[in-house]
Amino acid sequence: MRTLQNLFPKEKFPNLLIGMDDGDDAAxxxxxxxxxxxxxxxxxxxxVDNPYNFGSIAAANSMSDVYAMGGDVALALNICGFPKDMDPAVIVQILxxxxxxxxxxxxxxxxxHTIxxxxxxxxxxxxxxxxxxxVLAKQGAKPGDVLLLTKPLGVGIITTALKAGRAHADHVREATESMQLLNKQASIILREAGVHAMTDVTGFALIGHSLEIAxxxxxxxxxxxxxxxFLPGAADYAEQWLFPGGxxxxxxxxxxxxxxxxDITEETALLLYTPETSGGLLAAVPKNKLGQVRSRFADAGQSVWVVGEVHEGHGIEIIG
Amino acid sequence: MTKTIDARGLSCPQPVIMTRDVIKDAKGGRITVLVDTMTQVYNVSRSAEKLGWTAGHEEKDDQFVITLEK
Known part of the structure; x- marks a missing residue:
């Protein structure tokens, strides 16, 4: 993408608030x-094997970028590629x-559109x-902010274990439910609390997406x-070294x-580099809003974890 | 006796799974694993080292030969 960056400079397109050079997910x-x-x-x-669940996960994942920026979803179009001989009933389930x-x-x-x-x-x-x-972009996190995460980590290694035929059905079910959860409620609560910076945790893993904020x-x-x-099972599959190439x-x-x-094991460190799918929101929130955020999440019946804080300095630090 | 695992053309974690399935049944010896990328070399080697095997590798004609010993 870097080779395309200079073709669409913001100076030339003043209405482009977030473009290719911002490290953000959406335009x-x-x-x-x-x-x-x-x-x-x-x-x-x-x-996942269930076609309805696959469709619902893919849709939740696609809409997540809008929520990570603090927006609301208005319109969506399907993008599909299906084999010629695929059972139409399965396609219907996905859609x-x-x-x-x-x-x-x-x-x-x-x-x-389908091809x-x-x-x-x-x-x-x-x-x-x-x-x-x-617009909530990746700049804006301030020293003293607390870091919140709205879904557990681990769906990446669990779905990799599933592809390899090594995953336990209970672990797959919990990972599926986590991926299906829309980031909508979490986004609304966090933006109302005056979140300073926010992103969603997907292919670049917790560390990659956090580093963009940093x-x-x-x-x-x-x-x-x-x-x-972490979701149940993630640590077991890490122990068996079922990491995807990513x-x-x-x-x-x-x-x-x-x-x-x-003092952090290599397996735990690698889990933090493992791509996630339809992951949660990672948010830097002013510390004095923590109580409000926690009670709003509890009211909405959703989870939120305090996972760290923002300091002066550079990059990412993982402590034991 | 040297056993050879050909994991070329397979993506992670398949080479690791094939290697661990063999290691599980072998008390010791020498195992050779063929893979395509350095990522696979790392994953196969580290996962075997965790189980008490030593690992080395060399690059040959655009592929990697991992040697595991215990």
Whole structure:
């Protein structure tokens, strides 16, 4: 993408609030002084066996970028690739899973496009709206902020274990429920609490996405390993070294800006580099808003974990 | 006796799983694993080292040969 960056400079396109050079997930375009459009897309190959659940996970994941920026979902279009000989009933299930998730988000699914493809693929292109002055980007985290995470980690290694035929059904069920959870409620609560910076945890893993906040905000993000929540099974599969290839890729990309204390096991460290799918929101929130945030999450019946804090400095630190 | 595991063309964690399935049944000896990338070398080697094996590797004609010994 870096090779394309210079083609669309912000100086030339003053209404482009977030573009390629911002390290953010979606594009944000100002329509007028009260309204900006958030535009994002994502799609992937099946990560669970149940087609309805796959559709619903892919849709939740695609819409997550809108929530990570503090916006609301308005419109979505299906992006599909299906093999010619695929059972139409299975396709219907995938599309229904996605459509139900868009309904839950309060958006409208209004069409899409399908091509023939050897391996099934599904996702959404999504349009959301936000006030142009309320866009939550990755800069803005301040020393003293607390770091909150709204879903446990570990779906990446659990779905990898599933693909390898080594995952326990209970672990897959919990991972599936976690991936299906929309980041909508969490986003609303966090933006109302005056969150300083926010992102969602997906392919670049906890460390990669945190580092984007750290670099753009010019601060140090310090996590306490013992406070990081993991789904049941994640530690077992790490012990069996069932890491996907993306784990090592992420580590190679980010490790020069990361300090991990020596009392943390290599398996735990690698879990923090393991790609997540439809992960939770990671937010830097003023400390005095913590009580309000906790009680709002409890009222909404959703979980939130305090996993670290923001300091002056550079990069990511993981302490025991 | 040297046993060879050909994990070329497979992506992680498959080479690790194949290696651990063999290690599980072997009390000791020498095992050779063929893989395509350095990431796979790292994952196979570290997971075997965790189980008490020593690991070394060399690059041959765009592929990697891992030697595990115990």
């Amino acid at each position: 944000v375009y100002r329509l007028n002084e009260h309204l900006a459009l958030i535009f994002t897309l994502d799609f992937f190959t099946p990560i 229904r899973g996605g459509a139900d998730k868009v309904i839950e988000a309060g958006g409208i699914l209004s069409g899409g 023939n493809d050897d391996e099934p693929k599904y996702g959404l292109a999504v349009v959301g709206f936000i006030h142009p002055k309320k 670099l753009h905000s010019r601060v140090l993000l310090r996590f306490r390993a013992g406070d990081l929540p 784990t090592a890729d992420n580590r190679q990309t980010y490790e020069r800006d990361v300090r991990i204390s020596e």
